[in-house]
Amino acid sequence: MKSDLLIEIGVEEIPASYLKPAAEEFCKKLISLFHERNIPCNGYEVFFTPRRIAVLCMNVADHENVTTKKVFGPPAEMAFNGEGKPTAAATGFAKSFSKNPKDLKIGIRKEKKVCYLELQEKPEQTKRIIQTELASIIQSLCFPKKMKWEKTGFMFARPIRWLVVLYGKNVIKLSIAGVKSSKVSFAPRFKGSKSFSIQTSSSYETTLEKHSIIASYKKRKEMIARGIKKKIGSKQFVIDDTKLLDEVTNLVEYPTVFKGKFDKQFLALPQDVLVTAMREHQRYFAVLSKKNMKIEPVYIGVSNSLDENIGEIANNNNHVLRARLNDAKFYWDEDLKSPFAESIDKLKGIEWHKGLGTVYDKTMRLVALSDHLFDFIRKGNRGHIARGALLSKVDLVSNMIKDGKEFTTLEGIIGREYALQSKEEEAVANIISEHYLPRFPNDRMPITIESAIVGVADRIDTLIGNFLLGEIPTGSSDPFGLRRCANGLLRVLDKFALRFSFQELAMKSISLYSAQKSISEHVKSAEVLKRLKAFLSTRITSYLSLQGIRYDIPDAVLVVHFDNIYESLSRIKALDEESFEKDFDKLIIGQRRVSNILKGISVKHKDIDASLFDCSDEENLWKNCIKTEKIFSQAMNQKDYKSALKALLALRPSIDNFFDNCLVMTEDEQRRNNRIAILFKVKAVFDSYANFSIIVIEGEK
Structure with a gap:
C-alpha cells in the first residue's frame, strides 16, 4: 500500500535566512532515508513559513521492499558426501536458519565452491522507521544558531510547538522535544493562532490556505510581485532587490502588499540614506520615478495579514518610517556642521585591529602604500589617489555610521556624500565609495583606476597585517573575511590589468607596519610572504575555477611565476x-x-x-x-x-x-x-x- 507522508514541524518564528536551507536539508535527509531503507517514494514537495517547516512525500510505500541476502556456509566438499547427500555440517547450517538442507545452493566464493542459503529479510514498516529516525533527522538540521528550551535538551533553531506526522489520514504516533505528533496545526498569529486539523496528508496545502497560510514559498513570492505591480503607478518602479524580496517572502505566512508614504522634506537626504532607512530596518521597497530615476515619497511594504485593516497598517508603518528618517536627518545635519576632512584625527580613537593600531594608523599606511602602487601602475591622478586614500575611512567616525545601526551598510557610500558636501573633488569622493568594491561575489566593480589602486592597497594592507599576526584562515574559519578580501583583490587586478611586483608591494607594506611599531622588529618577513603566497595561490585557483579553469593549470603557472599576479592570471x-x-x-x-x-x-x-x-x-x-x-x-x-x-x-x-x-x-x-x-x-x-x-x-x- 502507498500513501502520501506529511511531516510538519511547527515552531516559534524562525529567522528568514534560516528557512529555505533548513527545509531543503530536511527534505534531502528524508529522501536519503527512504533510499537507504529501500522505501519507494514518487516525489516530494517542500513548504516553509516563519512558523513551520514541512515536507510532503508522495506515494510512499508502507514498508521496505523485500530484499534477499546470501548467507554462506561450509565448503561444498564438507557439506555433501560422495553420494551428494548433505552432511551433518550442511544440516546444522540449514537448521540454524530454520531451513531444510534441500534449500542449500552451491556458489563460488573466493574462488572456492561453498554452499549458501538465500534468505528474505523481513521488511520493516515505514511507520516504525519514521518513529525511530525522525527525531535524529530533525535535530541534525543545520542552523547558524540553535537553542535548548525544554528538559530533554533537544536543540533546534526555535522551540518546537507542534508536530504533524500523517501517513495518508493516519497519525504516526511519536514524541519529539516533549511534543506529541497529531493532525493539529495552527493558524497565523493575526488569526489568533487557532488550531485546526489536517484530515489527510495530500490536503495539506489547500487546508492551510483555508486558514490564511500560503505554505508555498514560490506562491507567496508571486503574490508579493503581483501586489507590488498593482500598487505602483505606470510612471514608477521598485528598485530591483532580490535579496529583500526573498527575505520578506520568508517573514510572512500570508502576504498583503500595501503602499505607504513619507514627508517630501526627507527627499533632501541622499537617496542611499532613504533606501537604507526603508530597507534595513523596515524591509520596505523604495519606489523611483521612471522619468528622472529619483526616489518618490512613497514606499511598498508587505504585511503578514489579510487586507481587512491594511489602511491602518499602512498609517502605522508611516509613523515608524518617519521616526527612522528623523534619525537619519539628525545624523546628516550633525555631520555636516564641520568639514569632512576635519574628522581625520578622530580616527585615532578607533582601534582597527588588536595589535595593528588604529584606523588612523591604517589610513596613513594606505596613503603611503597607494602612492607606492601608483609608481608601478603609472595610471590615474596621483593627487586624487593620495586625497582619496586619506579620506577613505573618515566616515567611520560620522554619526550616521557610528550611531545609526541600520546605516552601517552605507560605509564608503555616505563618505562620498559628505565629501561632496565639503566641496571635495568628485574624483576623490568616488574613491571613498568605490575603493571598497567589490564587497561580495557578483557585487559591482569600481569604475575609476584611482579607486582600483586605493582598493588594492587597502586589501594588501589588510592581508599583510593579519598574516603578520598569524591570523590565517583555516578550514571553514575565516573570522576576518580574508578570503573575501583576497577574492576582491583578484577581481580588481583582473579587471584593471594592474601589473606590479607583489613581493615589492608586500615588503613595502611590512615596512610601513614596522615603522609604526605595530609589529616586532624581528618578524620573519620571508615566512610571512611564503604563507601569504600559498594562501593567494589557493584563492587564484578558486577564482579561476569559477571561470571553468581546472586546478592544475593555475598550479603549473604559479609554481614558476607568481610575483606579477595579473601576468600570472x-x-x-x-x-x-x-x-x-x-x-x-x-x-x-x-x-x-x-x-x-x-x-x-x-x-x-x-x-x-x-x-x-x-x-x-x-x-x-x-x-x-x-x-x-x-x-x-x-x-x-x-x-x-x-x-x-x-x-x-x-x-x-x-x-x-x-x-x-x-x-x-x-x-x-x-x-x-x-x-x-x-x-x-x-x-x-x-x-x-x-x-x-x-x-x-x-x-x-
Whole structure:
C-alpha cells in the first residue's frame, strides 16, 4: 500500500535566512532515508513559513521492499558426501536458519565452491522507521544558531510547538522535544493562532490556505510581485532587490502588499540614506520615478495579514518610517556642521585591529602604500589617489555610521556624500565609495583606476597585517573575511590589468607596519610572504575555477611565476585555452619525459657541442629549440601569451622524434652530457612559462 507522508514541524518564528536551507536539508535527509531503507517514494514537495517547516512525500510505500541476502556456509566438499547427500555440517547450517538442507545452493566464493542459503529479510514498516529516525533527522538540521528550551535538551533553531506526522489520514504516533505528533496545526498569529486539523496528508496545502497560510514559498513570492505591480503607478518602479524580496517572502505566512508614504522634506537626504532607512530596518521597497530615476515619497511594504485593516497598517508603518528618517536627518545635519576632512584625527580613537593600531594608523599606511602602487601602475591622478586614500575611512567616525545601526551598510557610500558636501573633488569622493568594491561575489566593480589602486592597497594592507599576526584562515574559519578580501583583490587586478611586483608591494607594506611599531622588529618577513603566497595561490585557483579553469593549470603557472599576479592570471587563461588543442596532451607527455630523465641530474656540460651530434633528430631539436626560444621570447615580451604557447607547441614533434630516435643515456659520456644539456635547455624554455609536467592529461585524476 502507498500513501502520501506529511511531516510538519511547527515552531516559534524562525529567522528568514534560516528557512529555505533548513527545509531543503530536511527534505534531502528524508529522501536519503527512504533510499537507504529501500522505501519507494514518487516525489516530494517542500513548504516553509516563519512558523513551520514541512515536507510532503508522495506515494510512499508502507514498508521496505523485500530484499534477499546470501548467507554462506561450509565448503561444498564438507557439506555433501560422495553420494551428494548433505552432511551433518550442511544440516546444522540449514537448521540454524530454520531451513531444510534441500534449500542449500552451491556458489563460488573466493574462488572456492561453498554452499549458501538465500534468505528474505523481513521488511520493516515505514511507520516504525519514521518513529525511530525522525527525531535524529530533525535535530541534525543545520542552523547558524540553535537553542535548548525544554528538559530533554533537544536543540533546534526555535522551540518546537507542534508536530504533524500523517501517513495518508493516519497519525504516526511519536514524541519529539516533549511534543506529541497529531493532525493539529495552527493558524497565523493575526488569526489568533487557532488550531485546526489536517484530515489527510495530500490536503495539506489547500487546508492551510483555508486558514490564511500560503505554505508555498514560490506562491507567496508571486503574490508579493503581483501586489507590488498593482500598487505602483505606470510612471514608477521598485528598485530591483532580490535579496529583500526573498527575505520578506520568508517573514510572512500570508502576504498583503500595501503602499505607504513619507514627508517630501526627507527627499533632501541622499537617496542611499532613504533606501537604507526603508530597507534595513523596515524591509520596505523604495519606489523611483521612471522619468528622472529619483526616489518618490512613497514606499511598498508587505504585511503578514489579510487586507481587512491594511489602511491602518499602512498609517502605522508611516509613523515608524518617519521616526527612522528623523534619525537619519539628525545624523546628516550633525555631520555636516564641520568639514569632512576635519574628522581625520578622530580616527585615532578607533582601534582597527588588536595589535595593528588604529584606523588612523591604517589610513596613513594606505596613503603611503597607494602612492607606492601608483609608481608601478603609472595610471590615474596621483593627487586624487593620495586625497582619496586619506579620506577613505573618515566616515567611520560620522554619526550616521557610528550611531545609526541600520546605516552601517552605507560605509564608503555616505563618505562620498559628505565629501561632496565639503566641496571635495568628485574624483576623490568616488574613491571613498568605490575603493571598497567589490564587497561580495557578483557585487559591482569600481569604475575609476584611482579607486582600483586605493582598493588594492587597502586589501594588501589588510592581508599583510593579519598574516603578520598569524591570523590565517583555516578550514571553514575565516573570522576576518580574508578570503573575501583576497577574492576582491583578484577581481580588481583582473579587471584593471594592474601589473606590479607583489613581493615589492608586500615588503613595502611590512615596512610601513614596522615603522609604526605595530609589529616586532624581528618578524620573519620571508615566512610571512611564503604563507601569504600559498594562501593567494589557493584563492587564484578558486577564482579561476569559477571561470571553468581546472586546478592544475593555475598550479603549473604559479609554481614558476607568481610575483606579477595579473601576468600570472593572463598566462593561466592562455594556457587553459591552449589545453584544448588536439596535440596538447602529447606535449605534456613529452615534458614529463624530459623532467623524468633530468630528475636528480646536475648540469655537467652547459655548452652544446654540435660536433658531438651523431643523430639527425638531436641536431634538429637543438636548432628548433634555439629558433623557438627566440620566437617565444619575443611573444612573451609583447605579452602575447597565445603566440608564445603556439611556439612551444610547435617544438613538440622535434622533442618526440628526439626521444624516439636518439638514446639520451648513451654509454658515451660526452654525447650523453651533450644530450642532457640539450634537454636542460628545452626544459628551461618551457619552465619560463609553466611547469608543464604537472598538468593533468585526460584520463588522469
